[in-house]
Amino acid sequence: MSNDRTMILGMHLGNGYGSQGAAWRFPGVDPANYASFDAQVRYAQAAERGKFAFLFLPDFPGLQGDLASESPQITLEPMLTLAAIARETARIGLVATGSTTFNEPFNIARQFKALDVMSHGRAGWNAVTTSDPGAAANYGQTIAPRPERYQRAHETIQIAQALWGSWQRDAWLQDTAAGRFADPEKIQPINLQGQHVASRGPLPIPPSEQGQPVIFAAGGGDNGIELAGRYASGVIGAAFTIEDARSQRAAVRDAARRAGRDPDEVKFFAGVMPAIGPTKRAALDRRVRLGEHSAPARVSYLGSMLGLALDARQLDEPLSASQLTIARASEFDPRSARALEVAREGWTLREILAHGVIDYHPTPVGTAAVTADHMQEWFEAGACDGFWVSIDVNEDGIDTFVDEVMPILQERGLFHHDYEGSTLRDHLGAPAQYGLDPRVS
Template identity: 60%
Template sequence: MAKKEIILGMALTDGYGTLKNAWRAPHVNSGNYANIEANIRYAQSAERGRFAFLFTPDFPAVRGDVEHSPVSNILDPMIALTAISQATSHIGFVATGSTTFQEPFNHARQFKALDVLSHGRAGWNAVTTSDPAVAANYGKPVVGRAERYKRALESIQVVEALWGSWKKDAWIKNQQAGRFIDQSKLQPINLYGEHVGSRGPLAIPPSEQGQPVIFTSGGTSPHLLSIAGRHASGFIAEVWTIEEARAQRDLVRRAAQDAGRDPNDIKYFAGLITTVAPSVREGLDRRIEHQGEMLEAHLPHLSGMLGIPLHRSQLDQPLTPEQSSAAHASPGDPRSGIAFKLAREGWTIRDILAHGSIDYHPVTVGPPGVHADHMQEWFKAGAVDGFWLLPDIYEDGVDTFVDEVVPLLVQRRIYPDEYAGSTLRENLGVPEQYGPDPRISRGTQL
């Protein structure tokens, strides 16, 4: 049996990093948004650290304050990852693709093509996309959850059928005999549902891992769990505490079991934002320097999380004794407990914010041990199979993580000292699959 070790992925977002002003850092090229060479360097660093995959979230729309901060999206996931695949050899590529706005034939074709030309390193993060700005770009309204997930389920089934429609031994390519393909092994799928369908077949041979690995991401609505349980081998999550992660991971694993699969066949990844620095103080200062006005703007939110009024004039002081005794972790936000703990430790309000207490994912700040401890604790508690990292600034944040944190994880025997193989499936430790998974009941078949 394979050793139980942490699996790492890394988000590729905009070419700069998670900190709001990463794009303005003096050591960062402000043109990285359109600079594939920079993304290739970051991918190569992650590969040096034996990351199993790169993950491209995708919200193809102009959102947020682009007058002052980057368009937080990669130009085009499939095209960027195709370029990166040609400059790397082991790291996998999990690209987000919307089942709501794409036709399954497009997904089947593009992802399998990436899988073939990366020699078995592609994955598809199948999401239903509920963002109105994205919907508007496709000239469509946001539809209800039930309809989105019905279409998603149909799409994934069509995609898997298309992937399997070129049978593994269909390709003869015998020059002497003049036979290219055994056409009896490249047959239509004729699969049509309420929302999508395809005749097929798809004229793409198997890759070294057979076909791309399916991921999904989101919360734990029964709709999403049904998709994850039946079809996903990876689950990209957004969780703040060990308890929350463990409960969510248990649900995801149970969904796989209910679908007739082995729960170990789906790997659960929590997000983690990292600032690696020689000391916590230096890490906090780096985060303060590159967050711009954002930290101060979060003051009212922190006030709500702690249930006490906070004033701008107090930013560089810890809570007063009166505030400390009145403060509590508001139950409405899972991040409140982290903010409350930091407040009790006596950090100034600015530092509580700089710790990332109001961020999209948990944040680890400081020397390598801080990051390794966080990952080890979550992993040993059965809360995750791994993490998808969001470095604070790609330009130096990936290298420092790989050079300083990865060796610690290896030393602690919770991280591989070499890639398990050269395909994404091997590096995730998920089984071979070609075409639809025969273990899945056909109850909700198209």
């Protein structure tokens, strides 16, 4: 088949192991990869071989999870990780999360523009607010009310963009004959003062090949949608159904239109966590193994999703006929309908969990074609402009996706065969921008 529109793909890169908590114990994985930048570079190169548009590194300024049995889910530090990757890759975009709540705009502007220059125009900033009290305590602070956090986010993004443009495009003269390094008249302070943050400037960094970093957003709710609509060229989504994804995408596009922007400039990326194997049984067995230690603790939550009282003693049994009769999908969890659907197929509780029904994004289980089918259905339904792909075990999973899923998408005319540009803006089809967007007041 042939399509005028093709999907854009990003690769989730986290802790050096993969998206599943037990990936650090999987055969063939070096358990020391949490502190290995070489491993992260290797995974980035595999994603670049597959022509992914960008890497996406989430972040959390603190410690999360149960370290007794599972690794943290984030990299040691996203900017340093991407700096290492930038030197060993050539085309793939580099998107890191940076909190507007606990960073000053000058620091954000400096770090991301330096990465942008280092990578020759491949940097992106996922601008988020932080609401976790534990994270706030790491900075000796408490969490401000949501409206205040988002007001600070707006100010931080605007000041960062103004700082990016404070060194004008043609300010760097490099005139050795005349002894003129730069034109100081074209490197000027911005002198912006907000209610929460401020900066004098200028930023002493010239433009990259794409001018300045690309803004991403990942927040939900009205405040997050407004933020994405005003500034973002990419939105990292979290949706479990086509209907929810389509609604989120439409809301962001409407927000962009209200802000005076072309809604087509904002690309919405749905998450997908594929479980791939030569057969469905093989793919399921892989996830069963990865969930071996976490499954018992998840049984009670699965029960709440289905309106049942379940315990770990039933882990290797399917729901009984009487349980299936009274089981109902919880209206409070959008994943519950999928959990009930899988349960009715007769799988054991362990296998139901292995279908990813409690994961944060949909998990197509089976051959590479099953994942490709899922992505095609969502994309053609207008639920997204592409996906950010979260691999269960990076060591072998990224190559499997690149070698098995990508060719199917390409054969169907859904994904490109090669990069068509060199910068992140090129990959996203994002318009040129240097400094503040004059359309957005």
